[in-house]
Amino acid sequence: MPAELAALSASTAAERESAWSRFVTSYTPLLLRVARTVMHDHDAAMDAYTFVLGQLREDDLRRLLAYRATADCSFSTWLAVVARRLCLDHYRQKYGRVRTDAPEARDAQRERRRLADLVAVEVEPQLAATNPDPAAALEQAEIINAVQAALSGLAPRDQLLLRYRFDDDLPAREIARLMRFRSVFHVYRRVNALLASCRTALAQKGIRSTSG
Amino acid sequence: MSDETYSADPMHGGGDAGGHLDAGTVAAYLDDRLPAAKTVFVEAHLARCDVCRAEVVQLDAIVRPARVWPRPYFVGLGLAAAAALVLIVLPSRNAPSGVAADSASQTFRIRALGALTQPPIYLGVPVRAPSTQERERFANGMRAYTEARYTDAAALLKEVQAGGIDGAATRFFLGASLLMLDDAPGAADAFARVIDAGKTGYLAEAHYYRAKALLRMNQPDSAAVELDRSAGAGEETMKNTSRALQDSLRRARGR
Numbered sequence: 001m002p003a004e005l006a007a008l009s010a011s012t013a014a015e016r017e018s019a020w021s022r023f024v025t026s027y028t029p030l031l032l033r034v035a036r037t038v039m040h041d042h043d044a045a046m047d048a049y050t051f052v053l054g055q056l057r058e059d060d061l062r063r064l065l066a067y068r069a070t071a072d073c074s075f076s077t078w079l080a081v082v083a084r085r086l087c088l089d090h091y092r093q094k095y096g097r098v099r100t101d102a103p104e105a106r107d108a109q110r111e112r113r114r115l116a117d118l119v120a121v122e123v124e125p126q127l128a129a130t131n132p133d134p135a136a137a138l139e140q141a142e143i144i145n146a147v148q149a150a151l152s153g154l155a156p157r158d159q160l161l162l163r164y165r166f167d168d169d170l171p172a173r174e175i176a177r178l179m180r181f182r183s184v185f186h187v188y189r190r191v192n193a194l195l196a197s198c199r200t201a202l203a204q205k206g207i208r209s210t211s212g
Numbered sequence: 213m214s215d216e217t218y219s220a221d222p223m224h225g226g227g228d229a230g231g232h233l234d235a236g237t238v239a240a241y242l243d244d245r246l247p248a249a250k251t252v253f254v255e256a257h258l259a260r261c262d263v264c265r266a267e268v269v270q271l272d273a274i275v276r277p278a279r280v281w282p283r284p285y286f287v288g289l290g291l292a293a294a295a296a297l298v299l300i301v302l303p304s305r306n307a308p309s310g311v312a313a314d315s316a317s318q319t320f321r322i323r324a325l326g327a328l329t330q331p332p333i334y335l336g337v338p339v340r341a342p343s344t345q346e347r348e349r350f351a352n353g354m355r356a357y358t359e360a361r362y363t364d365a366a367a368l369l370k371e372v373q374a375g376g377i378d379g380a381a382t383r384f385f386l387g388a389s390l391l392m393l394d395d396a397p398g399a400a401d402a403f404a405r406v407i408d409a410g411k412t413g414y415l416a417e418a419h420y421y422r423a424k425a426l427l428r429m430n431q432p433d434s435a436a437v438e439l440d441r442s443a444g445a446g447e448e449t450m451k452n453t454s455r456a457l458q459d460s461l462r463r464a465r466g467r
Contacts, residue, residue, distance in 0.1 A: 033274050072246070073239035074348075077275045081235040081242075084271060156256030163259050168269070176335050178272050180244070182413055183335065185447060 002026075002075045008061055023064075024053065030076055031083050038087035044094075051090040052083045115159075116148035118166040122195055143207055150201035158194055165191055233257055233264045242268065242275055319430055321464035325457065326396070326427030326435075332388040332417060334358055346377050357385055365389040380412035387418070391425055400425035407441075416445040420454055432461055 004026045007019035031049055039045040056064050067078055120143055151159060161179060164170045165187075172184040181187050233241075233254060240246045241254050258265045334354055353368030366389040372382050387402030403422035406414050419442035426435035436458065443454035 030274070034271075037270050037274060073236060073243045077243050077271075078235060078239040080271050080275050081238045081267070084267065085235065156252050156259055159259035160255045160265075163265065164269075168265065170269070174269075177276070178269060181335065183333070189447075 005064060005067065005075060008064065020057065027076070027079060030080060034080050034083040035087055038084060038091065047094070048087040048090045052086045055086050055089075056082075115163060115167050116144050116151055119151060119162060119195070119198060120144045120147040122166065139207075142205075143202065146202050146205045146207055147198055150198045153201075154194065154197075158190070161187070161190060162194060232261065233267075238264065238267060238271070242272055318464060318466070322430055322432050322461070323428055325460055325464060326424045326429075328391065328424060331357075331360075331392050332384070332421060334385060346372070346375055349375065350377060350382065353382075354385065357389055360392075362389040362392040366393065366395075380406050380409045380414045380418075383409065384414040384418055387421060387425075391421060394428070396425040396428040400429065416442045416447070416450045416454075418442075419445060420450065420457075423454075423457065427461070432465060436461060 004019065004023045008016060008023060010016050010019055028049075031052055032045070035045040035048040035052065039048045063082060064079075067075055120140075151162065154162075157179070161175065164175045164178065165172075170178070172187040175181070176184050176187050179187075181190070237246070237250075237254060241251065246254060258268060334357055349368065350372050353365050353372055356362075356364035356368055366386060369382055369386040369389065372378075373386070383402055383406045387399045387406065390396075390402055391399035400422050403418045403425065406412070406418035407422065409415075419438045423435040423438035423442065426432075426438060439454045439458045439461070443451045443458070
């Protein structure tokens with residue numbers, strides 16, 4: 001446990017006050033970074049930062065002291081997660097709705113952008129073109145179903161990789177960092193292997209890929 | 213969406229309480245401290261949950277040290293190379309003959325090939341260590357490395373080695389730090405120790421960067437051998453990079 005956190009449990013009020021000041025000094029840079037990530041406007045970020053500090057201090061530091069129960073992670077990482085959630089709380093309290101670019105608001109969009117659709121287009125580029133022919137539409141649905149089945153058989157890590165790559169549109173460099181790949185080339189190689197396995201799955205169902 | 217609504221049962225019952233991962237699980241995942249089975253569980257959840265995935269993506273950028281991406285690195289060519297440059301620029305006054313100037317010019321070109329346009333990239337792969345303290349020491353060393361504080365990084369990674377964590381990653385990034393500090397002999401030695409460790413994920417790159425160190429030490433024959441090995445051991449990109457440097461080396465030597 002970091003010294004700043006341990007000191008918050010001091011026996012006298014004066015010591016606790018002093019410990020709180022040290023805590024705020026130590027973790028303000030982290031808390032501000034988190035607040036600025038959630039609230040892009042400077043004033044709103046400062047409001048959120050103030051809100052987070054208030055929430056952390058509430059009920060005799062109940063939230064902060066809960067860290068002891070979750071010590072499988074570093075304190076600063078845990079604090080960042082808690083602070084981000086508090087910032088989102090603050091946003092909702094203040095504005096009463098989620099931002100349009102918030103992940104929760106993407107549900108409708110998500111319906112149109114199923115991972116299987118996106119991967120299917122990678123595997124079978126001709127799917128990107130809208131084809132009014134009912135027979136072709138049926139074939140396209142068949143391909144997407146086959147890809148969906150192939151995806152559901154993948155390991156969770158591979159499914160997550162494809163989500164980051166095709167659904168979230170993250171660059172390979174960011175995926176490499178997030179998923180601890182050694183380089184972007186390892187990301188590309190794994191994605192290509194997964195697409196190849198989808199093509200194989202299609203071939204086994206008698207669907208011949210045109211992309212090779 | 214407070215931490216409470218996320219985490220009805222923090223770190224218990226799989227960490228997927230009430231539809232979202234609890235704060236402790238997310239933090240432990242970001243810190244690479246989850247056991248393998250739980251990591252699989254978390255990644256399965258992330259693959260289907262936009263909210264938690266967005267949280268991980270956003271926080272990963274905050275809690276993990278910023279990467280230092282390509283920056284020109286042409287310092288560290290050493291005083292000898294600078295002296296050689298003087299000989300090239302002022303041949304008529306300082307060089308006893310045209311042969312000496314040619315030789316100095318070649319030395320300069322070879323040493324220049326040892327320069328780096330960017331440091332070897334660290335992507336945050338944690339080291340396996342028996343204790344949290346040792347993992348953190350390695351993490352501190354790598355934080356210094358990614359922040360381009362190579363003197364600190366080298367000192368910290370030497371401490372990690374002294375603590376018994378002497379795997380390929382520690383050796384490799386110690387070599388990389390020394391290379392960035394223009395300690396070419398130290399870097400060559402550190403990369404040789406990565407190579408001694410046998411077939412690891414760092415083998416091909418260790419050959420390549422050892423070649424860079426050897427070029428700075430004006431040892432083109434040894435560097436050429438290392439480049440052959442990195443081309444043989446690496447993936448396609450490393451092969452091409454090594455071959456390109458081999459070609460440049462041949463040109464620099466006039467062969």
